[in-house]
Amino acid sequence: MRDRLIDEHTGEQIEDPVTRVLRDGVAVGLANNTVLIAKDGTKRSIDDSGAPIRDGKGNIMGVVLVFRNITEKRRAERELLKADKLESLGVLSGGIAHDFNNILTSILGNISIARMFAKPGDKIFERLEEAENDCMRARVLTQKILTFSRGGAPIMKTAFISELLRDSASFALSGSNVRCEFSIPDDLWRVEVDEGQIAQVISNLIINASQAMPGGGVINLLAENIVVDERQGIPLNNGRHVKISVTDHGIGISKEHFQQIFDPYYTTKRGGSGLGLAIAYSIVKRHNGYIDVKSIPGKETTFSIYLPASSKEALAEKESGEKIRGGKGKILVMDDEKMIRDVVGDMLGILGYEAEFAKDGAEAVELYKKAEQSVRPFDAVIMDLTVPGGMGGKEAVRKLAEIDPEVKAIVSSGYSDDPVMADFRKYGFSNVVAKPYNIKELGDALYEVLK
Incomplete structure (x- = not known):
């Protein structure tokens, strides 16, 4: 079996360039989608050209062929094209997921609150439990969408x-x-x-x-x-x-x-x-x-x-369970969405905390500064990462650290252009709670920073 040239897209055999040069008497080149199949079956994307060799009288006495192996170049081009397609989709899907997660945070928060006032075994308790489970499934769906977005950075940990x-x-x-x-x-x-x-x-x-x-x-x-x-x-x-x-x-x-x-x-x-x-x-x-x-x-x-592979040690698993951990303290909540401020405020009240609210980072900084000068400063801050047209949590936490180097800030978001959610400590935050979350997850996040 001899080497063959085929069209990568159609699989059809391409005419031998030597034959073309001898027949037409001019230099020829191959199309960009040419593949060379070697005798052992190996396939290589190639770029080539052929030209006649003439004697002193102008007669063709041979052909010179130049083959360039561009397999890796083609692979890199395909990888780049795939990345570009996903990037374009990410711009759209990330925004949709962010808005959906805000709505889902309100729904999930209210359901988890209502469930606390129902008796286990009652029909209403079972319905609320089912609704909460459905919200968790919807959260998985938005996470799939976020995978396409620039804010869907993985939250890494070393593991077997x-x-x-x-x-x-x-x-x-x-x-x-x-x-x-x-x-x-x-x-x-x-x-x-x-x-x-x-x-x-x-x-x-x-x-x-x-x-x-x-x-x-x-x-x-x-x-x-x-x-x-x-x-x-x-x-x-x-x-x-x-x-x-x-x-x-x-x-x-x-x-x-x-x-x-x-x-x-x-x-x-x-x-x-x-x-x-x-x-x-x-x-x-x-x-x-x-x-x-x-x-x-x-x-x-x-x-x-x-x-x-990682050379770091694997992290020990945290204990998990249904126990909701409450506490005491004064908490500042910053979010541009009123429905989020309302439901988080209700959850904090049930957990035993006192809440105050800000619509953006600038207002949060002012409230925190005033509280620091009073007899009752804030014990912790929960801040949305992205505030359209205003100061978000990333900038606000830097300003809060200037006021109070020991500030205990929790970052919360359903979407971000920055990798803050994946590496929150690097940006000055003490913990993270991803939207949407229920009352147990909120309680756990606060307990971790205030214990």
Whole structure:
């Protein structure tokens, strides 16, 4: 078998440039979408040109060919295009998610308050509990939307992810006719991840794999420690990584769909959203990782995720439970939305705190300054990060620190252009509570800074 030139998009063979030069007697070039298939089946994107070699009388006595391997350049261009598409979608989706989370904060807060006044076992208690659970599911949905936005930065922590991989895959396959076989070493390296987002990636990949095998079957999930270097052709920094591979033995991915599978809203499934793989791509990208796919149509498909390994120690898990922790103290709440100020004020009152309110950062700074000069200063501040047309929490907390270097500020937001929610201490905050939140989550956040 000899080397062949094909069109990357159509798969059709391209005329040999030597033949063209000899026939036409002029220099020729290939189209930008030319692929060279070597004798061993290796495919390379190439850019080339051919020109005739003439003797003293002008007769063609040969052909000179110049081939340039542009495979990595093409891959980089495709990665950039995918990133641009997600960035455009992020501008729109981030704003929608922010507004929706504000509304959801009011709904969830009021439901959690009402539930406290109902008796367990009563019909109204059960209805409120169901409504609160539905709000939590809606919160997961807005988090998926936020993944596209510039404010959807992962909230990282160092963790062992073996259990996360098993739990996410098993949960995604609940009730299906597909099972997952795991190959995860005991010495899998730690990674620095947002566990919720990575669980979402694994869930999306497992669901995709399951749908590729409608008659049932086995999905293989492999995790391994690898050291990346430039010889492997993986667009990552050299060094230690954890590689996670999800393989199904289903219908595979056809050539015409291969370049578009990570595009937002692109789907070949009836009733599909086209967001699953786009979300997975965006999350992995934000973790400084890489996601790749290989497929043999009619046989199998493997998605591989590469995440940088961490040398940090894994954090101990916090205790969790249904107990609502109250307290005492004077709390300043800054939010531009009245419905948020109202519901947070009610929750604080039930928790045992006294609340005062500001519509933006400038007003919050003035109120805090006056309180510092009184006999009853504020014990803590809860501030919205983004205030349209006004001073937000990021700037306000710097000014508060000038007034009181020991200020205890909690940042709260449903969306942000800055990575403050992911690294709040770096910006001067003591804790974080992401919108939407219920009365227990608010109580826990205050207890952590005031204990």
